[in-house]
Amino acid sequence: MGEAQLTVGAHLLLWVFPLLLSVAAVLAHLQGKRR
Amino acid sequence: MSGGIAAVLALYVVALLIIAWRAQRRTRGGEDFHLAGRSLGAWAAGISSTASSESGWVTLGAVGMTYVHGISGLWYAPGCLLGYLVNLYLVAPRLRDLSLQQGSLTLADVLCRRWGDPQHTLRLTTVGIVVASMMTYVAAQMTAAGKAIQWSLSLGALSLAGLEVSPYAVGVLVGALVITVVTALGGFRGVAWTDLFQGLLMAAALIALPLYAVAQLGGFGALWAGLAAVNPNFLTATGGMVGPALLGFVVGELGIGLGYPGMPHVVTRYMAARSPEELRRIRLIGVLWGVAVFYGAGLVGLAARVMEPALADPEQGLMVLAMGLLPPALAGLMLAAVISAILSTVSSQLLVAASSVSYDVVEGVMGYHPDERRSLRLGRLTVAAVGGVGLLLALAESRVVFWFVLFAWSALGASFAPLVLLAIGRTAMNRCGALAGMLTGAGVTVAWKIGRTAAEAAGPGVPLGVLAGATVLVLLAAATRRLGAGNLVAVGVATAATLFSWGLVSFAPLKHLYELVPAFLLALAAALGVARLTRRWA
Numbered sequence: 001m002g003e004a005q006l007t008v009g010a011h012l013l014l015w016v017f018p019l020l021l022s023v024a025a026v027l028a029h030l031q032g033k034r035r
Numbered sequence: 036m037s038g039g040i041a042a043v044l045a046l047y048v049v050a051l052l053i054i055a056w057r058a059q060r061r062t063r064g065g066e067d068f069h070l071a072g073r074s075l076g077a078w079a080a081g082i083s084s085t086a087s088s089e090s091g092w093v094t095l096g097a098v099g100m101t102y103v104h105g106i107s108g109l110w111y112a113p114g115c116l117l118g119y120l121v122n123l124y125l126v127a128p129r130l131r132d133l134s135l136q137q138g139s140l141t142l143a144d145v146l147c148r149r150w151g152d153p154q155h156t157l158r159l160t161t162v163g164i165v166v167a168s169m170m171t172y173v174a175a176q177m178t179a180a181g182k183a184i185q186w187s188l189s190l191g192a193l194s195l196a197g198l199e200v201s202p203y204a205v206g207v208l209v210g211a212l213v214i215t216v217v218t219a220l221g222g223f224r225g226v227a228w229t230d231l232f233q234g235l236l237m238a239a240a241l242i243a244l245p246l247y248a249v250a251q252l253g254g255f256g257a258l259w260a261g262l263a264a265v266n267p268n269f270l271t272a273t274g275g276m277v278g279p280a281l282l283g284f285v286v287g288e289l290g291i292g293l294g295y296p297g298m299p300h301v302v303t304r305y306m307a308a309r310s311p312e313e314l315r316r317i318r319l320i321g322v323l324w325g326v327a328v329f330y331g332a333g334l335v336g337l338a339a340r341v342m343e344p345a346l347a348d349p350e351q352g353l354m355v356l357a358m359g360l361l362p363p364a365l366a367g368l369m370l371a372a373v374i375s376a377i378l379s380t381v382s383s384q385l386l387v388a389a390s391s392v393s394y395d396v397v398e399g400v401m402g403y404h405p406d407e408r409r410s411l412r413l414g415r416l417t418v419a420a421v422g423g424v425g426l427l428l429a430l431a432e433s434r435v436v437f438w439f440v441l442f443a444w445s446a447l448g449a450s451f452a453p454l455v456l457l458a459i460g461r462t463a464m465n466r467c468g469a470l471a472g473m474l475t476g477a478g479v480t481v482a483w484k485i486g487r488t489a490a491e492a493a494g495p496g497v498p499l500g501v502l503a504g505a506t507v508l509v510l511l512a513a514a515t516r517r518l519g520a521g522n523l524v525a526v527g528v529a530t531a532a533t534l535f536s537w538g539l540v541s542f543a544p545l546k547h548l549y550e551l552v553p554a555f556l557l558a559l560a561a562a563l564g565v566a567r568l569t570r571r572w573a
Contacts, residue, residue, distance in 0.1 A: 004256075004263035009272030010106045014333075017113055018326045025322040032315050 041188055043367025044374070047236075048213055051229050051378075055217040058225030064407030065398075068222035068414040069140045069390045070307045075227055077313040081320035083227040084304035085119070085328075086234030086376070087383035088295065090172075091179035093332050094237070094376040095350040101336030102349035105262055105269025107276070108336065110288035112329040118292030119325045123318040126296045127305035129459035131314065134306040141387075142299040142451065143395045145306075149458045150466040154517050155400045157466050157473075162391045164450050164477050165299055166421075169388040172443040173381055173421070174428035180214075180377045181207030181429060186354060187370040207429045210378065215422030218382045218389075219415045223307065226382045233375030238324055240372035241331030248338035248356055261341030269340070283547025290552035294448020296455045299391075300383035385425070389417035442484055449476030449554030453562055467521035468566025474529035476558035478504070479536040483550035486540035497537055505530040521569040528565050532557045 006014070066072055075083075100108035130145070137148040143161035152158055184206035194200070200208075217229055252258050259270055268275030276284055295301060308314050332353070339352030346355060357369035393413045397403050405413060450473045457464045457472075482497055508526050512518045536553055539545055545553075 004259040004270060006106070006259060007271045010270055013109050013113070013272045014106055014330075018116075018330050021116060022323060022326050025319055029315065029319040 039363030040367035047371040054228045055221035055225040058221035062222045065410035071224040075307045077316035079227045079231045080304050080308045081317035082234035083230030085321050086230045086379040088301045090380035091377035094373045097332040098336040098352040099349040101333045102340045102352045104274050107274030109333045114289040114292040118295030122295045123321050165391045168443040168447045169384045173425035176377050176381045177211050177429035180210030211426040214378045214381050218385045219418040230379045233379040236372045236375050238327045245334035279544035287549030293555045297448040297452030300387045388421045393417040445551035446480045453559040464566045467525045467569040468562040471525035471528045471565035472558045472562030475532045475561040478533035479554035479557050482537045501533045521572040532561050
């Protein structure tokens, strides 16, 4: 147990994409608010 | 076991009815009933647009995807979220402005007023496609609700007035009755408010349940180890697929997103938003809700695969996990979330189908303009009628939920998404092009789906069916004096495009491709091509 590793593609699909998308949405929202 | 669960589900139904009753008291006329008087706030519009687009598919089908395919099953999530982005950032603001300028209440209304529709050809075609797709969709969702209710309450057969009723039928009856009453009473406002309640319940369940399950397993390391033990390919983004199979799978999953701009029950939410400022908040709420729900459902599927590796029906992963891990009251909440996903979609679709009939056909085409009170009554009666037909279809037990939902999704998406995008843009377009686009989208979806999956694909049935359909359309047009040159060109091009797609799908590598992708592209091409050909006539 504990040896299993996700591939790079799996990391991108599972964590990186949703995190980047959420951060981008929050930033876009805040920027729109400032205008 | 089922006592606590039944109590929670009963509370949930009571909450829905109370919300609908409150909305009913604020619903006074036609614009209220069909579009909540364009007064929706950000939370109601944001969550209800996303909750109604994610049907039982997300709590049942999406969970099944990662259960069966591992992490590679998650490709639907970026696909759907890209669709959200197009809808929220591109379609929502422009469609709201356009519908406000036109004074439109439904999607058919927007398209007809955008390109002119003196003979109601476009409106009747839109209504035909919307009602047919929504009925299938509603029936499929009621089937899913029936299964979920029956399963969660462990219902046995009941005997009503000497008549033996199967537990499945009891489930369908309860779900259909509640949602039809809620929709008919509350109209658009009731649907949006109940969607908000149900959407929040879905998000809470799909965040809490997978995190709790992963913690029970001993953390993400243990989850990956467990998945690798079942199949090492579960930890990859390709799932062990290569070549055309991989490409078709990924493009198809991403292609689900193409359908979003064409969903009448989703885009009407943006038309009902109170102000452009609300739209800005709707975007943030929509994206965050989408991320939580899609990835939560994916994680539930992964955790279920490790905890319950031998489920007969992978789509029941969430329910099995909830029952196994949680005390009855909390499990009841999870089941309420599953049923919420289904009912929030059904209510929106019932309303769209009813608006199509009562507003587009009776008021738009037949020219009957009732006063506010009668318009409201007409809307309510149509909701009840459409709900009744959906219930009968569901009782006939068309059981393969996922198949039907994807079919209706792609028919709506391919028929309307290209046109919504063209309507909010400046590309040269006219009503003949729009007609060609709609017919091509619907035709290619059906041909491609059958060509891809059905055994009868080998025979001449589909090409003959396409030609028969085209003949019926031409005869109908002739009988109702709508047989203009432009309409003939539109039907001709749609027929040719459908037959072309039928030839295309017989190539083995293309068999993996989800039908929405070719149907969307061909519909767009047909719309633009016919608009150019007929620019002198229309």
